[in-house]
Amino acid sequence: MRQLSTPLIWLTLVLAWEGAVRALAVPAWLLPAPSAIGAMGWEWRAELLANTLVTLRETVLGFALALGLSVPLAVLVAFSRLAQRVVYPILLGLQSVPKVALAPLVTLWFGIGEWPKIVIVALVCFFPILVNIIAGFDAVPRAMLDLMHAMRASPAATFRRLRLPMALPYLFTGCKVAITFAVIGAVIAEFVAAQDGLGYLILMASAQSQTPLAFASILMLTLMSILLFRLIEMAERRLVDWKP
Amino acid sequence: MTPAALELLGVTRHFGSGATAVHALGPLDLSIAPGSFVSVLGPSGCGKSTLLRLVAGLEAPSEGRLRRGGEALDGPSRRVGVVFQEHVLFPWASVLDNVLLPADVYGLPRAAARSRALHLLERTGLADFAAQRPHSLSGGMKQRAAFCRALLPDPEILLLDEPFGALDALTREELSLDLSRLWGELGRTALLITHDIEEAILLGDRVVVMSARPGRIRADFAVDLPRPRGVDTASSPRYQEIKREIRALLFQRA
Ligand SMILES: Nc1ncnc2c1ncn2[C@@H]1O[C@H](COP(=O)(O)OP(=O)(O)O)[C@@H](O)[C@H]1O
C-alpha cells in the first residue's frame, strides 16, 4: 500500500496538471502540458541525451575532485594541530562564501571549456564533504580513544582501526549533501558560459520560448540527481553495514 | 624478593584549579603482589575510576609516584590489559575482529592470535557469535567479548573498572564466577574496581575499602576463602563473616 501510494500521488498530480492546462487553455510557451513535454522530449531525445551526458560528466568529475581534495585535507586537519589552528578557521570562513556567486569569476579564470564547470562543482561539493569527515574524525568517543591509548596504539593504527571506520558514515552524509549541490553547481556553471549541457539547453529553450524542451531538460536533470544520490546510497549500504 | 606488580606511593589526583578544583583521590599507598587479585571497593564518585586510569597510565598523578613491576610507571603498557565499564567494542567489526584488535595493534603473528581468540571465545561461550557484530549481543556477552580482547595478548596485569556495573544481578554473578575461574587458570595479577561488596569478596584475595571522595584507603581485608570459588562460596560462613565486617565498616558513622 505504502509502496504504491507515492507513484499514485505523482500520477494524480501529473494528470491534474494535464487537465488544468487543457481546461484553462494555457499556452504551451507559458506552461506546457505533461503530454507536450513528453512529445517534445521524445522528438529531441538525441540532443537531450547528449547534453545530459555532458552535465553528468561535469558533475561526476567535479564531485570526484572535491572528494579527492577533501579527504586528505580532513586527515591533515585531524592529525596536525597546526593544520587545525591554521586551516580550519580559513575553511570555516570560506564555507560561508556563496560558491555559485564565484561562477563568473571561475569562468574568467578557467576559460570556457569543461574545466570551469568542474571547478564550480568541486567548489560546491568540497565543504559539505570536508566538514562532515572532520566531524566524523571528531565523533570518536573518549572511551574508544582510551582503549587505543591503553594499548599504546600508534597514531596510524588509531586512525586506521578507529577514526576511519568511525568517519565513514559521516563521509557518506557529506557526499549525499554534496551530490545534490553538485548538480545545481553544474547547471549554474552552464548558465554562465557554455555551448552544451542541460543548463545550456534550458537557457536556449527558454530564450526561444521552447518551454516544453526546457521542462524536458529539467526532468532529465532531476532524474540524474536522483540516480547519483541512489548510487551513493548503494555504496553506503555496502560499506557501512553496521549499526551503532 | 620480586618487586610488587603495582605500587602506589603517596598518590593524589586533583582536577581543575582554583575555586573549581576537585580533589578526587588520595593520598593513597597501595602495593599489589604479583599473581594476586585485589578488589577495590568504594562508593560511587570516590575516585575509583581515577585510580584505575592512573594505574593504567592513562593519566598522571598530581603528586606521588607509581611503579609497575619495580619500574616507574609513566604511561600505558602492553603488558597490561584493561576492561572498562563500557564494553567499548567497535560496532563496525565482528566480535572476532574486536577480540583480535590488540593483535593487530601489537603486530602479533596472525594465525596464533586467531586461534587464541577463538579459544577465548570458546571458553566464554561466544564461539557461535565470532562472526556477529556487537550490536546483536546481549550486555553480558559484550562484556565477555571485552574480557577476551583484554586477555588476548596474555597481559601480566589485568585492570577491571566495574566491568559488571551495567549488567543485571544474575548476569553479574555468572560473569564474575567465570572471570574468577579464568583468572585462576591464568594466574595473572588483577585489580578490580567495584562498588559491589559480594563481587569484591567473591573475586578478591584482598578487598581494599575506599572512603568517599577524596578516595583514601580505609581498610584492607584479606579474603582467605579457598579457590576455585563457585556458587557455594557465597554461602560459606567465612564469606558471610567477611561480608559482615566490611558492611560494618561501610555503614559505621565515621
Ligand atoms: N577528567 C575529570 N575532570 C574533572 N573532574 C573529574 C575528572 N574525572 C573525574 N573527576 C571527578 O573526580 C571524582 C571521582 O571520579 P571517578 O574516579 O570517576 O569516581 P568513581 O569511579 O569512583 O565513581 C568525581 O567527583 C569526578 O567528578
Ligand SMILES: [Mg+2]
Ligand atoms: Mg567509575
